[in-house]
Amino acid sequence: MSNRHLAPLSLTGSYSPQFRLDAARMATCADSRSMRPKILCVFGTRPEIIKLAPIIRELKQTHHDIQVMTVMSGQHTDLVEPFLELFQVKPDFNLQIMQRQQTPNEVCARVLAGLEPIMSKEAPEAVIVQGDTTTALAGALTGFHHKTAVAHVEAGLRSGDPHNPFPEEMNRRLISRLATYHFAATSGNRDSLLREGVPADDIFVTGNPVVDSLHYILENTEPSSRVRELLKQTAGQKLLVLTTHRRESFGRAMRQNLRDIREFVERHEDVSLIFAVHPNPNVVEAARTELNGGSRILLIEPLGYSDFIQLLKQSWVVLSDSGGIQEEAPSLGKPVFVLRTNTERPEAIDAGVAFLAGNKPGHLLAMLNRAYDESGWLEKIKQIPNPFGDGKTASRIAEIIQQKICCRAERITR
Structure with missing residues (x-):
């Protein structure tokens, strides 16, 4: 069931300068705006919208050569809706999968089924998922099945125990096998991905977008x-x-x-x-x-x-x-x-x-x-520096997406 609306965040460490687009490449992407590549951003729970909202905002406000589309699975409903208002996110699609006493398998199956017609109709260049929810796993698997790039925000978290937390630990491990681009919050997360064989060129240490959201809240709300x-x-x-x-x-x-x-x-x-x-x-x-x-x-x-x-x-x-x-x-x-x-x-x-x-x-x-x-x-x-970032994560991720997705789509359409 679609609910269409088309309206509406330097860490210390190593950040490669290759992620900065030069003026010529920006212009090349800008020339193809009439056929803007689509990005499908999938979320279903409170943590996902908190961490994806800054990225959605950054892409929409500063990267106009990309069309951002949002899908809310409905894995959580009442818990998510206040955040849509807080962060001014209007879902393009609402899968409304929520049922009482739903199991992870049932959630995954319904999200997969709900995403299928959207993927077929919209043909996005990439699917963005966050974290380790069943919605995120289903989104990544859908992207993989459609041979579409999958960008994983907050990649590389590991507890070391497949059953703790459950099912989140296994969800994020599986997403790492499906993802094309891995946005790691810390260098430690990057190391975890490298140990699992993820190519270094596909991992980007960006910080955690939760810091961006915290800054937004403290600047825009009162107790x-x-x-x-x-x-x-x-x-x-x-x-x-x-x-x-x-x-x-x-x-x-x-x-x-x-x-x-x-x-x-x-x-x-x-x-x-x-x-x-x-x-x-x-x-x-x-x-x-x-x-x-x-x-x-x-x-x-x-x-x-x-x-x-x-x-x-x-x-x-x-x-x-x-x-x-x-x-x-x-x-x-x-x-x-x-x-x-x-x-x-x-x-x-x-x-x-x-x-x-x-x-x-x-x-x-x-x-x-x-x-x-x-x-x-x-x-x-x-006095201890925040290990999770400086509040500029969304701009880093959006810039990398711009480079990897927009210009990739422009090359394909030549």
Whole structure:
């Protein structure tokens, strides 16, 4: 079912000058605008639109010789729609695949079926996907089946365990086998791809577009009345902000973490906790059992993304098992305690802005106590350069796409 609308973000390290187009090549592409190559940008979840929106905006605003078309799969619906408004993205197609209790196989099959007629009619020069969702895997596989270039944003993340996170770790490995161009956020991601045999000339270290989105939000939004009230209630306190929702955390591990956090808050009268409770019943029940009624503990419904970023900005320490928050917190100069046994973002660990909590009883409590007792610890964190980029990722990716796709299409049509 189509929903047509045609309306509407230098890292330290090595960036090859070959990605800069000279004036002559730009002019060559510009001469072929009457037959502009099409780019199909596919997304279906909240993290995808957050990280693809800056690229979509950059391509539309500064690269007019490319026609950008967007496809929303509907893998998530209510979670995605507020971001379309926030980032001013209007999907050209909405596959509307969302069903209750859908399995990854069902999602993949419906996205593949929904993309088929779009690919056949529009014949894009490239498909852009982001990350490791089932929508991204289906988009990459569709591009491969149509012998169309696939550009993978945030390529090369690896946890080392095919089953953790599940199914994301295997999804991103498979996408790497299907992709033509690999936009790696860090040099470590590039190294992972090289170890797997991806040609070096197909990998581009660009930074992570989440930093671009954070800059956009902080420049264009203000805290809502709800967030202002939360900050008023916790004023003068060391604020812990907690999220936890991954299936690997369900059960004993999550409950132990919540007990550790509650004990830490109760020991220190100058510490407060705000827990944005995910609606999953496993999370809701654990929160009620372990934290309900705790002093200086606020259990709240999930916030909108811009509000959540405003809350993170005021935090003392962030606690989360989310992959995205491992990027967002350091990008705001905040330490994050990762409530997992491994991470696909070791750059944050290596930089000293993220810390693995593991799953041993009492370990998270010990980490929190050390952070509380160490004088000047937070100020040291703030001085560490962001390992995920400088907010110019979208312009780098758009420029590479311009070079690789636009001029390639011009050569083919000669």
